[in-house]
Amino acid sequence: MADRDALTPPRCPGPGVAELLAADSRAVPEMYRVDSWQDRGSAPLSAARYTSPEFFAAERERMWPRVWQMAARDEELPEPGDTVVYANLGKSVLLVRQPDLTVKAFWNVCLHRGRLLRTESGPAQELECPFHGFSWGLDGDLKRIPCQWDFPHLTPDRMQLPQVRVEAFAGYLFINWDGKALPLAEYLAPLPAHFARWRIEDCSTGLWVGKVIRANWKAVSEAFMEAWHSVITHPQILPFTGDANTRYSLWGDHVNLALTPFGVLSPHLAEKGLTDAATVEAFAAGSRMRGMAPMQLAPGQTARSGLADKNRADNLTALGYDAAGATDSEVLDAWTYNVFPNLAPWGGYGPTIVYRWRPWPDQDATLMEVRLLFRTPRGQPKPRSVEMRMLGDDEPWATVTEWGALGAVFDQDMANLPYVQQGLVSSPNDRVELGNYQDSRIRHFHATMDKYLAGEL
Ligand code: FES
Numbered sequence: 127m128a129d130r131d132a133l134t135p136p137r138c139p140g141p142g143v144a145e146l147l148a149a150d151s152r153a154v155p156e157m158y159r160v161d162s163w164q165d166r167g168s169a170p171l172s173a174a175r176y177t178s179p180e181f182f183a184a185e186r187e188r189m190w191p192r193v194w195q196m197a198a199r200d201e202e203l204p205e206p207g208d209t210v211v212y213a214n215l216g217k218s219v220l221l222v223r224q225p226d227l228t229v230k231a232f233w234n235v236c237l238h239r240g241r242l243l244r245t246e247s248g249p250a251q252e253l254e255c256p257f258h259g260f261s262w263g264l265d266g267d268l269k270r271i272p273c274q275w276d277f278p279h280l281t282p283d284r285m286q287l288p289q290v291r292v293e294a295f296a297g298y299l300f301i302n303w304d305g306k307a308l309p310l311a312e313y314l315a316p317l318p319a320h321f322a323r324w325r326i327e328d329c330s331t332g333l334w335v336g337k338v339i340r341a342n343w344k345a346v347s348e349a350f351m352e353a354w355h356s357v358i359t360h361p362q363i364l365p366f367t368g369d370a371n372t373r374y375s376l377w378g379d380h381v382n383l384a385l386t387p388f389g390v391l392s393p394h395l396a397e398k399g400l401t402d403a404a405t406v407e408a409f410a411a412g413s414r415m416r417g418m419a420p421m422q423l424a425p426g427q428t429a430r431s432g433l434a435d436k437n438r439a440d441n442l443t444a445l446g447y448d449a450a451g452a453t454d455s456e457v458l459d460a461w462t463y464n465v466f467p468n469l470a471p472w473g474g475y476g477p478t479i480v481y482r483w484r485p486w487p488d489q490d491a492t493l494m495e496v497r498l499l500f501r502t503p504r505g506q507p508k509p510r511s512v513e514m515r516m517l518g519d520d521e522p523w524a525t526v527t528e529w530g531a532l533g534a535v536f537d538q539d540m541a542n543l544p545y546v547q548q549g550l551v552s553s554p555n556d557r558v559e560l561g562n563y564q565d566s567r568i569r570h571f572h573a574t575m576d577k578y579l580a581g582e583l
């Protein structure tokens with residue numbers, strides 16, 4: 127095991143993730159043990175990256191059209207004829223479930239005079255434009271032109287709906303406007319291997335909430351890239367969260383991970399000390415999912431071991447799944463992955479959280495979506511996705527009672543963000559400083575952004 131004091135840059139006093147994985151009650155696969163972190167230096171960022179319309183225009187022109195964007199979850203369009211409209215920065219795509227259950231994605235634009243073909247997701251027999259009635263089959267082949275006599279020049283072979291690339295990972299459907307982009311599996315490496323055990327494709331969106339946040343989409347997403355703001359922003363979770371013991375992993379250009387241990391005491395409380403029973407009690411009151419019944423530890427049992435056993439029983443065994451090989455870490459910790467540029471799909475055995483961010487519509491505001499994916503009880507059909515519930519400006523996240531204490535945590539996060547944006551606008555020196563280790567996913571993100579803006583990716 128690495129000597130923590132010898133690591134550069136220094137890491138917070140432990141127990142860190144390496145020690146916790148070594149002490150796990152189950153064998154932890156080697157791919158999860160690897161500490162994949164690289165020094166990204168100590169340079170500041172320019173505040174203008176978050177505030178300038180010119181920087182935003184560069185993102186729109188050189189980055190967004192060339193990246194894989196999560197456009198839907200499979201369970202939003204399970205039946206033939208189901209459609210999903212995904213729009214970002216004025217570009218709209220229409221995903222359509224085919225009779226053979228594959229998915230095609232089309233530019234969501236009528237080939238007559240350019241109306242959006244569909245403005246809402248939902249089932250369709252065919253794709254008929256609501257303006258003059260040009261119509262296409264679910265496969266994108268032209269079916270009908272009213273007043274056909276006036277369009278002898280529009281032959282069916284010229285009138286197929288143009289397709290957009292669509293590829294799947296773990297039940298997520300991604301689109302890419304760039305025909306030359308890497309295949310999704312390469313773009314996401316090593317996530318397909320990391321996610322194989324967790325079968326997130328068998329989970330379904332059971333809660334889905336959106337809200338417009340008055341801050342730049344990068345500032346909002348970065349509030350979920352590090353765990354160490356918990357010390358001030360979320361003090362109630364410190365009794366059960368190894369916030370500053372989070373391990374940050376970086377891979378390639380597009381993916382990274384914050385692995386935050388739960389069921390352990392925050393290093394900020396180390397001197398104060400706390401019993402394991404108090405850690406369990408705080409977890410039950412403030413854990414991320416729908417409430418938790420009180421539980422007693424067995425004599426001599428640690429909080430981490432007791433909570434892992436409980437999650438294994440509740441989230442796997444009770445649903446008919448074999449939990450024997452599921453590690454403590456996979457059933458208990460926060461495996462917060464990021465996929466560049468705008469998706470954070472959590473890993474582990476869940477229930478699973480998913481964040482997605484889109485500019486709404488410019489550099490000053492963001493549509494933030496949070497989903498909870500629930501594992502389908504074994505042998506039952508996977509339920510259709512719920513629809514997104516959009517919160518108004520004055521509605522706190524905590525008005526969603528179904529996710530228990532999680533709503534209060536989001537309200538704490540979001541309370542900072544409009545003031546982050548106002549502070550960045552008012553920056554005296556155009557500098558944003560970053561920690562060398564705990565903010566390293568933010569450095570990673572901006573380095574990738576710079577490669578897109580420079581045409582290197
Ligand atoms: S614009 Fe679509 S049918 Fe005319």
Ligand SMILES: [Fe+2]
Pocket residue numbers: 349355356359360535539
């Ligand atoms: Fe937070």
